[in-house]
Amino acid sequence: MRLFFYLTLPLYLLDQVTKFLVLRFIDPSEPRVVFPDFFTLVHVTNTGAAFGSFRNNNGFFIALSCVALVVVVFLLFRKEQPRDPWRRVALGLLLAGVLGNLTDRLLQGHVIDFLLFDLHLPFAHPWPAFNVADSCICIAVVCFMIYSFRDARAQKATASP
Numbered sequence: 001m002r003l004f005f006y007l008t009l010p011l012y013l014l015d016q017v018t019k020f021l022v023l024r025f026i027d028p029s030e031p032r033v034v035f036p037d038f039f040t041l042v043h044v045t046n047t048g049a050a051f052g053s054f055r056n057n058n059g060f061f062i063a064l065s066c067v068a069l070v071v072v073v074f075l076l077f078r079k080e081q082p083r084d085p086w087r088r089v090a091l092g093l094l095l096a097g098v099l100g101n102l103t104d105r106l107l108q109g110h111v112i113d114f115l116l117f118d119l120h121l122p123f124a125h126p127w128p129a130f131n132v133a134d135s136c137i138c139i140a141v142v143c144f145m146i147y148s149f150r151d152a153r154a155q156k157a158t159a160s161p
Contacts, residue, residue, distance in 0.1 A: 003076070007096070011100075015096065016100065019112045023043070028044070039118075042115075047109070058105055061105060068094075072098065084150065089140075089143050096133065098133075100131070100133030111131065115130050115135075
């Protein structure tokens with residue numbers, strides 16, 4: 001429960017507050033350049049998934065998010081669970097990200113993206129706009145990968161004679 005109050009809830013609130021500020025202060029047609037040729041605050045709506053893929057499927061993503069929420073809450077609060085901190089942090093981050101984007105989909109009919117970086121690379125010129133919830137989800141995936149590698153090594157070590 002501490003994970004929820006110290007990680008998930010603050011990140012969810014940060015996501016919602018930043019999106020509120022974007023809605024209030026950034027016009028979709030007037031991006032705010034923070035660092036020229038590198039970082040801009042924008043106001044972009046997304047009815048699809050990552051990088052704007054699968055556009056105009058808001059209903060599908062609401063349903064998918066609800067299923068994800070049930071699974072994550074179950075994994076976080078079940079009695080017999082691995083105590084690995086990478087797994088717990090990943091689940092907390094995933095919960096914050098899913099809740100943040102689900103709130104947008106339910107209240108706005110789309111997700112609000114506002115962070116736009118131009119990395120000046122062929123595949124990231126510019127990188128698609130994203131938000132705090134998207135960042136939480138991406139970091140959660142990295143934490144899950146670390147947990148998986150650590151868990152696989154631990155299982156291998158205990159299985160070896």
